[in-house]
Amino acid sequence: MLFNSHVFVLAFLPITMLGFFLLGRLQSTRAARVWLVAASLIFYGWWSWLYLGLLLLSMLANYAAGNAILSAREAAPGRARALVAGGVAANVALLGWYKYAAFVADNVTALTGIEFAVSGVVLPLAISFYTFLQIAYLVDCGRGRAERYSFLDYVLFVSFFPHLIAGPIVHHHELIPQFRQRGNFRFRPPEVAAGVAFFAIGLMKKLLIADPVGALATPVFAGAATAAPGLLEAWTAAAAFSVGLYYDFSAYSDMAIGLARMFGIRFPYNFNAPYKARSIIDFWRRWHMTLSRFLRDYVYIPLGGNRRGAARRHMNLMATMLLGGLWHGAGWTFVIWGGLHGFYLLVNHAWNGAVARAAAQGRDIRLGAGPARALTLLAVVVAWVFFAAPSLASALAVLGGMAGLNGLARPETALLLATALQGPRALAETIGGMAMLNGAISLGMLGLALPIIAFAPNSQQIVDGRAAEIDEPRRWPRLRFRPRLASACATAAAFLIALALMADVKEFVYFQF
Template sequence: MLFNSHVFILAFLPVMLLGYTLLGHTVGRRPAQLFLVAGSLFFYGWWDASYLPLLIATTVFNYMVGRRLTDAYRRNTPSRRPLLAFGITVNLAILAYFKYATFFVENLEALTGLDFAMRAVVLPLGISFFIFQKIAYLADSASGKAPDYDFLGFCLFVSFFPQLIAGPIVHHRDVMGQFQRPIREVLTARNFALGVTFFTIGLFKKVMIADNLAPLAQASFVSFAAGEVLGAVSAWRGALAYAFQLYFDFSGYSDMAIGLGLMFGIRLPYNFNSPYKANSIIDFWRRWHMTLSRFLRDYVYVPLGGNRKGPTRRYLNLLLTMLLGGLWHGAAWTFVLWGGLHGFYLMVNHAWQKLRATLGWTAPAGPAGSLVARAVTFVAVVVGWVFFHAPSLGAALDMLQSMAGMNGLSTVKAAGTVQGVTELAGAAGGGAAAQDGRLASLWSFVAARSSDLVLVLLLLVAWFAPNSQEIVEAADRRRGWLAIRWQPTATWAVVVAGCLLATMTQMSKVSAFLYFQF
């Protein structure tokens, strides 16, 4: 069941909201939470009920191990470290089997020439997210940072459906305290209005922007995978389309998750803060997939030593952390290279900051300098997305070669290029068939130019427009035409309702979120 489906919006969500509200106001918090857990498990099982036992078993296992670790910490017993290692190993083994077993066997077969006849393993939905969530809980239990949670509260923390499938990667301290508050205090009209607004913005991003960019983004990558050679214009068009498709798809999901949480009185952490406005790669990772960045920092980078063991070790830790972050996204060498590339970016960024400090270049760059830094960062990120999305390493390298201009500006005639237009304008005669061909070429040119205009507009939106939380939470205190701020008024209610209804009319074909595959 997807957030962007009619069955979710018109059936599942109203039933869950009504049941949770009625139980919370008439019977009490715990029966309402039990209802929410049951509904969340139903939501997960809608995709494939055969993986429900896995979700339930990992929940029970991690709760029991977490309680043992908390007790061991209080008594300062020596069994704490082996128990933590055991718990983390079990979680990673589950993740490794479902996500990386096929990848490992395929590479082993390539190296040895043997055929292990292993069937592809179906990846359970959301496993990368809820396994990381539980590993963080075990690590905090072992260090005394996780209080004693009751089993029902822990189950709700793990299975809460707004964040179950594709994040954000919710930390126990983000929400467990909220689950203990009286339902009457959190189920307010303002929270519900905020939630509906967030959800509508996210749904609009997904359905109206990301889904409509998908064909344009896919066209170039499919061409390169098929061995075709495209020019720089077409290659950059595809890369930029995917960059915006991924952003609006995943940020749209995160907005919907935040909105759904608020409808139930739970505030989930933000996952995006205008990442394409970043002026450096360091800044980008503070803005993009913020909960994953927090997990990698707290549970990978810092345990590796962070920046406490000298610059060389710091750079190595950055590289290892990003390599693991890339592998977390998918079992393919393209993801490993994407992570390694961002690790290299971060190393260069930190080295540049150190050089600037050494030379005393601490003055602000100014508007022009900030815009140049933003553009350089954005281009570096888009180059990385080529590895992230390409079906193979060869296709990624071919596309990057074209983006670098090594195959010319365009190798496709009459498909939106200056060369094609010149030939079209110079052609004459040829009968009806030739006329139809010229009209088709002209239409291709117009379509390409329209796509380019859309990409430019999306770039301006990503660089200069306020983001979801700035609009809904009124966090942006700027004045002027960009300072759009939501208010709980009748006017805004009509605007949000209109956007929601208009978007729902375009949901004839439900498409999965891109991060579901991770």
């Protein structure tokens, strides 16, 4: 079931909220929590009842492992460490089989000629996200940072439908205590209004910007290996993918945060205007913030972090980013994307060191805000090419086009541009009226999205204001959400527009991860 579908907006969500708040009026909150678990399992099972069993088995096994670790931690620390290692290894093995078996088999076949029959393995929805949640829980049990939860609390933590499919990656200690607060089971109009506002903003991002803008990039990347794009097509596709991906995943995160808020639950923010970053280090503090936090706390720091000298820190950074790239997808393009960001981080740290040494000598070699942002964004867009491309050959073809190696444009694109100069009627006769309209909408939304990214406040600033604790100056005060008639009308209009655009429902990009 998709957040941006009629069945979710018109049936699942109102029924789930009604049952939750009616049951929440009872003396015990247990019935409301059971209702929410049942709704979450139905939400997941809507995609595949078969893999619902895998999710339930995973939760049961990890809950039992967590309790065993907590029991052994004081009496037998060595056994507790072995249980943590075994539990993490089992989770990684499960994820590895479903997500990477075909990738490994294809590479072994390419090297040895031996074929393996694993091509039919289907990637279960959300397995990466619920596996990460549970790995963090097991590690925290071993560190003494988790308590012994009831099975109902644990299942609700993992399966809570707003974050189940694609995050944010919420920790047990952030979520479970909120389900123990009696006030969260009462209908609170300010929280519900804020949640609806977040959800509406996410819907608009997805339907008005992400979907049409992303459509500009897909055909270029899909056909790049056979028909190399020119300068115009390559940069348009790279820009469209960069904008489309950001709006797609930030839309999902906004909708997840909003849905949780409707139930009185607060998720951590997941984006903080990442394309305004002044360095790659800054970018990773702003992009997919809960994933960055997970990689830092459960990969980078356990590897040694920056505690063992600069050389070890560089190795740890590179290893973390390579693993982060591989987590996003089973392909060499994702590994290269992660490796590029690892390299960027090493360059960033080296530059910071050079700035510090220059400052000690009384010299200032820092870049201004504008050049720093432009350079950072250029590096990010170049890396996105590998993320977007279906193959290494496609990525290299697009990069060649961006460098001008394939000419200004493909012949067919040059012909379309010449036809467009003759007027809309000539273009419509050549490609069809609907194709012309869709192309105009996509290009128009891309042009609109760029100044929004550069100047407008982000969703948490609009809804939560300064409470969002974002280090951006206050801008566009009229965009600040307040639960008043004007805001209600704007939100209602957004929902009506969304319902009209839901005829062609598109999945969120991060569903494939």
